[in-house]
Amino acid sequence: MGRKSARETGSGRGSDFSELSRRMADAGLLRRRPLYYTVRFTAVGLTLAGSVAAFLVLGDSWSQLLVAAVLALVFGQLGLAAHDLAHRQVFSRRRPSEIGGLLVADVLLGMSYGWWMNKHTRHHANPNHEGKDPDVAPDIIVWSRGQARRAKGPARFIGKHQAALFFPLLTLEGLNLSFSSFKALRSPSMKRPVLEGMLLVAHFGVYFGGLFSVLSPGKALVFLVVHQGLFGLYLGSVFAPNHKGMPMIEEGTQLDFLRRQVLTSRNVDGGPLTDVFMGGLNYQIEHHLFPSMPTPALAEAQVITERYCAELGIPYCRTGLLASHRTALRHLRDVGEPLRTAGD
Template identity: 80%
Template sequence: MVNPTVLSDTPPTREQEKGRDKGSDFSELSRRIAEAGLLRRRPVYYTVRFGVVALALAGGVAAFLTLGNSWGQLFVAVALAFVFGQLALASHDLAHRQVFSLRRPSEIGGLLVANLLLGMSYGWWMNKHTRHHANPNHEEKDPDVAPDILVWSQRQASKAKGLPGFVGKHQAALFFPLLTLEGLNLSFNSFKALRSPHMKRPVVEGTLLVAHFVLYFGGLFTLLSPGKALAFIAVHQGLFGVYLGSVFAPNHKGMPMIEEGTRLDFLRRQVLTSRNVRGGALVDVFMGGLNYQIEHHLFPSMPTPALGRAQVITERYCAELGVPYYQTGLIASYGQALRHLRSVGEPLRAAR
């Protein structure tokens, strides 16, 4: 197991220096993966998978229209929270060109799924997620561990003031409740990002976002009474946020953080900061393949159904190199993430 600590620029061991000098470490793994045919596109798989998700979305909309102004709509809200989570995972695969090898169809698909169906900016998320992949768990460069409401290292905690300082004291207990706001947070940041210079198509993205919320809120408040509509939004968006957080939290939270100045080659940077989650077919569906987080970070464009075979090859190769490779169960991964959150909040609790 990798200790959930900070990787800093302390003097490296002989093995670490040896690994850094070996520019061929990842090349050799890449060669083995390519020879196994694990990087080729899987059009049949994605046709079936996206078709099932589309049918589930259509079924949820049909159920919504059929039930009318009924409290039974809350069951539809629960089901659609899961469907929206699956749409987010589909958008993730499109963004990484796992579905199409060309940029254009990947981008069109991503805009339709993310902006129009989910109400989340594809361009904003792509920029953020690309930076995360380049430097996972890096305190200065990974936007997913940038201090905001939550803090991810004791150094960040020591500087936290105001609301982050208060939340940081209790962030382990508040983590899952805060996830209920994640869906709304993604939409808020998506609209906010439309004015950012990195947005390539702000008009297109903004139009699709507006279209999503016109359809979403228009449908809810047209068919349901205000009270039922607000309850639907709370259940749907709350569970959607919890689902997303439950999928993404096990991947890196509680794994080593990287400080500025640390030198790691690509293979070690990705493997040491990532955690795989065991669990079989149900976990594969629930997490959309992101339970193979190590392999996904090493080969972002690898189609989801190839990740399981890649895991076996990668784990064996890391054992040959003496590189720690960590995987655990789903519930255990949540426990490790929450213990990490509690640990890094210690400076804030000690300051009371």
């Protein structure tokens, strides 16, 4: 075979991604959208304040479970806000993005901004890449048949039935994020362990203090289970459709940036409600290609990207929300087959 051009290899000034980036810039889709984020964050903040006020007014009542459900949605939206701040979609400068991220993630959500930022950056660099993407590490769930064959401990036990256990496990995701945040405070990669530790302690001091001072112990525990369970389920329902069931990249595979991001990501079709529910992450392909692109620009970017991928013959995956979950569950069942076979 002859030498491939820079456009074919995806490297150099004439790379495929450079051309797509130029089209996005020409369309003005990389500009900040301060009005959008002002309205969105204000709405989330007012809903949070209203939920806290309702909690204090209702007192020791089982009606508080409705507040717990609403707060689960609010916490999910706070997680999406922290995500956008981390990617500098809101502010172009690093310092205001970090301050906003610490306030939203650590203070309001009870999750370490620094720990999550490090983890999520590695995911963006190598999505679905075994050994490099922390989101497909076989901690509890196995994501490939190779991981299943090597699985030990909880992953080996859970992996046999992980498709059926996936959504029940998601109810623990909120607690897992907080536990991992405290655990990460001892990591050398943490830039501000003392500050983040203090903010996390303050968050849970107010959270548990409020629960057990307003509610009886039994109601407080039920509130905790409902709130954290629905919160974890919400987060999982937003993040799972984006990559689960898409191709896994094995060690040694060479892909340029454009193809690495497009081939491992999936968009979720839907209307305005889907956009709000998923915070724009339903345009996962465009988000991975342009992480700092503001959320309201992603819909227009999707049209440009899909058309451009068609020009290059690059597969572009779009599906509905329920179909994306079915695909993810089929993938989990398929990759767990070696464990079930070994058990038989």
